[in-house]
Amino acid sequence: MCVSHSVSPDFCDKVMFLLAQEHRGPLRGGGGAGRTAQEGGGAGRTAQEGGGDGCIALEAGGDGCIALEAGGDGCIALEAGGDGCIALEADGDGCIALEACGDCCIALEAGGDGCIALEAGGDGCIALEAGGDGCIALEADGDGCIALQAGGDGCIALEAGGDGCIALEAGGDGCIALETGGE
DSSP states (O other), X not given: OOOOTTSOHHHHHHHHXXXXXXXXXXXXXXXXXXXXXXXXXXXXXXXXXXXXXXOEEBOOOSTTOEEBOOOSTTOEEBOOOSTTOEEBOOOSTTOEEBOOXXXXXXXXXXXXXXXXXXXXXXXXXXXXXXXXXXXXXXXXOSTTOEEBOOOSTTOEEBOOOSTTOEEBOOOSTTOBOOOOOOO
16 A cells, blocks of 8 residues: 555554455345445456445445445445545444545545544645544645644644644644644
8 A cells, every 4th residue: 555654654554454354254235145246347446335234335446446435333435536545435433434635645534423534635645534522633735744623622633734834723621722834
């Protein structure tokens, strides 16, 4: 997997481990439990669609991309746009959702308490956006920037403007808030 310098190895390992775990078991597709429903969209691409809790659903767009879309708690959903990108989208508490924009970017978007949500804009950026108490939310603007935005008590929120800047903004008791301008 191609990642930027901003992505920690531990995070990448966790994502890849989770993906590997999900790929170990049989897929449940539209044809019933234990069956796999596949749709191919070109040489070397895999397109899968699943329905039901715990299912894995894949949809691929672009060479070498992995794309999943899932519905139901505990599902993993990916959607990929761009070569070599990993993109996930999930609905339901405790889900992991990624959406990738730009080559080699990692982007997550999640809904529900305790979720991790990322959204990336620009090569090599990490961006998170989260809703619900205790969530981590990042939003990145500019190459190599880290930006966080959070809502709810005890959250950490960052917002970055300009290359290599770190900016924090927080609302709620016990929050840390920073804002920086310039390199």
